[in-house]
Amino acid sequence: MSKMLPLLCAGIACLSLTGCSLQEGNSEYPGEQCYLNKDNVTKFSCMGNDYTILEDTVSNNGLGAWVGYIRQLVAVDETGKVILQEDLKNGTLQTLAKISDLVDKAPGKSHVLPFVNVYAASDAGDYLIVDIDGEYHKAVIDEDVRDVDRVFDFKDMRQSTSCGFSVNPRDATQILCDGVVYQVTSDTVSDGELGSRIDLLARNVVFDAETKIPLSKEELREIDWYGETVGRHREQWMYKDVYEINRTEKTEAVAVRINDVFYVAKRQ
Template identity: 40%
Template sequence: MKKLSLILSLILLLPLCLAGCGILESGIRYYAKDKEECLLSTDNVTQFTYKGEDYTLLENTLPDEDLGSWVGYIRKLAVIDSSGKILKQQSITKEPFQSLAKMADSIPNASHVIPFLNVYTVKDGPGQELIVEADGGYHEAIPSSMVKAEDNIFHYDRDTESSDTDFSVNPQDCTQLLSGKKIYQITDKMVPTENIGEYLDIIADSFTFDCDTHQIISRKDLLVPDWSGNEQSCQKRQQWTLDSVYEICQTGRSDAVAVEVNSEYRLATALP
């Protein structure tokens, strides 16, 4: 399973710049304290409840400018089987979270992993319709009582084969991203929120690495006590949580992209 489904886009759509265990979660709770928690149906991933009413997610997506008020949230990674039944749900506000591949591979009969984030009203919408940030897009949702036979229900089983927009961490240097034949170097330069463009892909992984070698330090090595003070703990270490990858406005993706590192947008430039 490659990445199975796209994930996470921008969790709050606010420049939170939060990092470290517990800080991200507490920040999200603060900004979501007056929002409605929406619950997915465990029997059908295309359905959820909002304020006690059942809603059905449609395949139809809407542009950013159609987003109305932020009214609710789901914020779950849903592991589903081929019939759309949810096998496991994991909160995306916890740190560190599992990579998608690990999460799916650990569950028998898992077919896809799908992200569900925030819930919005439709700007200038005529009725009860909502917009749900799911699987990397803003999908329309309507009350289940209004669903008609001709409505195009959310395609949870869409093809997820790798493409030119797939990104992954370079196993030889975890400060780099790979996409096709391109290598992108993640820099310390921040990309302003207003320059963030189209959503491209999700990394969804958390790791600690050696600042000198840029090699990931295994969990086993992290747990080894350093009795002498001259062993593993003397490494200069850094912990990264990598989330989504985006285009940068007025910049070709072949030149650079933006990647969320510890909830900050960092510039990742293509190497020659």
């Protein structure tokens, strides 16, 4: 029998200023505000220039000075046009709630992406770096885009799977894909063991620790006047994205990020 995931804290702890997309801090952001192109989410303007975001990414070590910010959570259609947009706040729980709400509002065939900070390159290269959902993508001035450059594929997160993953409405510790149940275990996956990203869940789930049943928004708002829930424990998991695990068939197990830790979810 699979081991159940132990109690996780509701908040997400940011370990470094430059390496965390959901940062706590002052309400004022350093650098200039940058703006997404609402007709094409692969483009943005910043410091008087228009940039194209590329598929090329860098590691944390490739980040230079923090020069600006976008801080927008957007839902885009299949053409890359922004159809819904929300400001991202500093507070982690506020951000998680906005992700969940925007996913609920967005039409079926849409992609939800958080665009956060903009950095210079650590090697003084002639490009910027944009934090998109924890990945650091290079961005070059429009006039400098070459034929060999690959433009950021915002749809890539859903291309590697034929099904859409979802949280089991009857057991919040399980995820579903085309009727197949994957049980989240306490086994963790390191970054080096991760394969391709399969899907984005973006679900903030509060559930009864005993029954594993998710609580509705109405239940969360109810006041327990008679103490009926005394002694009952609730857990809160923020499901983010689903990845393949290297050397493991995704039909057998996948890695799912919950509260910023990757756990193994095994097919039942």
